[in-house]
Amino acid sequence: SLAWAGALARAGVLSTAEHTAIAAGLQAIAAEFTGGTFSFVASDEDIHTAVERRLGELAGAAAGKLHTGRSRNDQVATDFRLWLLEALPALDEALRELQGALVTVAERSQGVLMPGYTHLQRAQPITLAHWLLAHFWPLQRDRERLAGLRARTAVLPLGCGALAGTAFDIDRAALAAALGFDAPAPNSLDAVSDRDFAAEFLFCAALIGVHLSRLSESVVLFSSAEFGFFELSDAFSTGSSLMPQKKNPDLFELARGKAGALIGLLGGLLATLKGLPSSYDKDLQEDKAPVFQAADTLLAVLPVLAAALESMAIHPDKMLAAIDPTLLATDLADYLVRKGVLFREAHAAVGKAVQLAAGRGIPLPALSLDDWQAIA
Incomplete structure (x- = not known):
């Protein structure tokens, strides 16, 4: 105003x-x-x-x-965009801090080996740092998406009136600059009804939720007794009301669950928008609650995940024990390729060797030279 x-x-x-x-x-x-x-x-x-x-x-x-030439339609659209422009830097900072936690744990764990998985089956050895940074880069893409969203949000609807613009000689470029927007909206009819920025924010939030859910699922698995790779600190785990021995990863389970809620918020707003005619409709009162809820959810979850990861204990011995020699089968095939064997032939030969060792109940390195020559 x-x-x-x-x-x-x-x-x-x-x-x-x-x-x-x-x-x-x-x-x-x-x-x-x-x-x-x-x-x-x-x-x-x-x-x-x-x-x-x-x-x-x-x-x-x-x-x-004061209300000369102005409608609640363009005013509300402007207020909503202003709110999001203020919220985006806070969310970016929370993502950056979680990235920092991943880097901190990775630096602390240099040289720690663990099995890498595909289809949740042991595949090849990797470092724990490599695994941690595999969760860093999705967050980086999330931050880049939010930065792009900022530019699309910083378009000023104020001065568009209810739908047909204003009859007064308002300098909308100067008005945009005064409010911190990059430019005025080019079409008044579109400007008062455009909620692309809200839907895009909810998509970004939902995808962040998916990335946090994948990270959380892995921590839940790797902190179980069946894996034992990680151990959560008492500050970020809970016990059972019945079973004294339990140490539950509730925080990571809740983060995993929030992804579903964030996806639902996106679907809800898209369903609201899909049937609206052009210009403003009262349905658009339903646009703010999901955006506020998504922002509040992420700003609550992200800092706690960062703190939980940094306080998590790592068990390198259990990770190393989970790396059996068959995980080097690909390296063995690559060795044969370097010796002039065609890759498909090398792949088949190593596969036979793995089957032979498994059939005898011995580790792969225990096969004799005669065994390898027979396979070749």
Whole structure:
């Protein structure tokens, strides 16, 4: 409203005295909201009319000019975008901190070997650091998506009116700059109904949730007794109300579960948007709650996951014990290729060797030279 009052003054709609009175009144109202002293009355239809009523009490008749050329449609769309522009840096920072936790644990675990898995079957040896950083890079892509979203959100709807623009000579480029937007919206009809930025944010949030869920699922598995690779600290695990020995990875299970809720928020908003005609419709009151909920969820989960990972104990001995010689079968095939054997022939030969060793109940290195020559 302060920026709009300035635009009206530059357009000659407000006199200097009127602009001064309105600006002072708006600043006083902002202070009342900040201090928790703003009072609503029964006749207030919504937050907009409440502010306008209070402005009239403070600034007099000039307050009636503030809404000139402006609609709640373009005002709400602007407010929503402003909120998201403020939320995005906080979410980016939370993602960066989780990345930092992954890097910290990776640096602490250099040289620690573990089995790598495909289809949840042991495949090839890898380092724990490599596994940890495999969860770093999806978060990096998430941050890049949010950075791209910022540019698409920083398009100003204010000045588009209810749907057909404003009849007054508003400098919308200057208005955009005053509010921290990159540019004014190019089409007024689209601007008041566009919620692509909200849907895109929910997609980004849902994909972040998926990435956190995959990380959490792996931690749940690897901290179980069947694997024993990790051990969660007491601060980030819980016991059982019945079984004294239990140490449950509740935090990671909850993070895994939140992914489903985030996906649902995206689906819900898309379903709301799919049948709307152009311009503003009251259905769009349903756009804010899922965005607020998604942001609150991620900002609550991300810092706790980072702290839990950094406090997690690593058991290199159990990881090393899970690496049996068959995990080097691919390396053996590659060795034969370097000796001039065609890869398909090398692959087949090593596969026969693995079967032979398994049939005899011996490790792969225990096969004799005669065995290898017979296979070749």
